[in-house]
Amino acid sequence: MGNVGASEVPQLIGPDGLRIDGRRVDELRALRVVAGPLKRADGSAFVEWGANKVMAAVYGPREVHPRHLQVNDKAIVQCRYNMAAFSVDERKRPGLDRRSQEISKVIAEAFESVVFAEEFPRTSIDVYIEVLQANAGTRCAGIVAASVALADAGIPMVDLLPSVAVGKVGGHIVLDLKKEEDNFGEADLPMALVPQSGRLVLLQMEGHMTASELGRALDLGVTGCRAIYEKMKQALRDRYSVDPPQAMAEAAA
Numbered sequence: 591m592g593n594v595g596a597s598e599v600p601q602l603i604g605p606d607g608l609r610i611d612g613r614r615v616d617e618l619r620a621l622r623v624v625a626g627p628l629k630r631a632d633g634s635a636f637v638e639w640g641a642n643k644v645m646a647a648v649y650g651p652r653e654v655h656p657r658h659l660q661v662n663d664k665a666i667v668q669c670r671y672n673m674a675a676f677s678v679d680e681r682k683r684p685g686l687d688r689r690s691q692e693i694s695k696v697i698a699e700a701f702e703s704v705v706f707a708e709e710f711p712r713t714s715i716d717v718y719i720e721v722l723q724a725n726a727g728t729r730c731a732g733i734v735a736a737s738v739a740l741a742d743a744g745i746p747m748v749d750l751l752p753s754v755a756v757g758k759v760g761g762h763i764v765l766d767l768k769k770e771e772d773n774f775g776e777a778d779l780p781m782a783l784v785p786q787s788g789r790l791v792l793l794q795m796e797g798h799m800t801a802s803e804l805g806r807a808l809d810l811g812v813t814g815c816r817a818i819y820e821k822m823k824q825a826l827r828d829r830y831s832v833d834p835p836q837a838m839a840e841a842a843a
């Protein structure tokens with residue numbers, strides 16, 4: 591949604607109906623999820639999604655800092671989403687700007703609605719999201735990574751939280767926008783879904799589309815989230831399933 595003249599807008603959907611990177615309108619970018627890469631955090635996950643690279647680390651439940659945020663009958667979820675200075679083309683000014691603060695807040699609220707916070711009164715569950723390389727959809731990649739990191743930390747949750755952005759690009763409703771589509775498209779709509787219940791716990795929209803296009807976009811996003819959900823579960827299976835022959839060899843060594 592950049593402010594550029596019409597003549598500068600690249601053709602985002604070709605005559606063959608394909609996008610600038612050759613994807614169909616309902617196709618996700620390549621997604622790789624790794625659970626537990628960090629040894630010092632209670633839980634962690636790394637997500638490579640198209641050209642996005644995002645690390646998440648989780649600590650807790652632990653003592654609340656600052657103390658006055660403590661709640662007597664439940665845990666609070668605190669989130670810090672940060673973009674590394676080297677994550678974008680032009681060096682980003684380091685530190686928590688307004689955008690990062692807003693994203694941190696909506697992500698914390700999304701997770702507050704899925705963790706069983708009552709089980710850990712007077713504690714904090716701290717989620718750190720570091721965007722190492724950005725190419726649109728980083729808040730969604732952050733939610734996917736944080737969600738797997740929370741599961742890796744053993745935090746009880748209603749469900750994992752797959753997330754994806756849908757939008758409108760060159761007049762078409764598309765799944766999982768990349769940078770050029772985000773910049774030059776008509777709308778960008780990140781969402782996060784609780785797959786078991788079908789409940790949306792994060793929904794934002796920048797740009798414009800009609801109500802009927804919005805309905806189609808949500809359907810596309812829900813289908814996308816369900817595919818992402820499978821990859822998230824597989825990452826956790828890969829981390830925790832022990833290959834019997836390998837375990838026997840290790841035990842014998």
Ligand code: ADP
Binds near residue numbers: 678
């Ligand atoms: P998201 O990453 O969740 O899509 P935005 O829609 O705000 O969030 O940003 C889209 C993309 O724009 C980012 O993924 C990143 O590639 C780029 N971007 C965001 N903020 C900055 C910034 N301060 N400097 C340079 N590029 C940025």
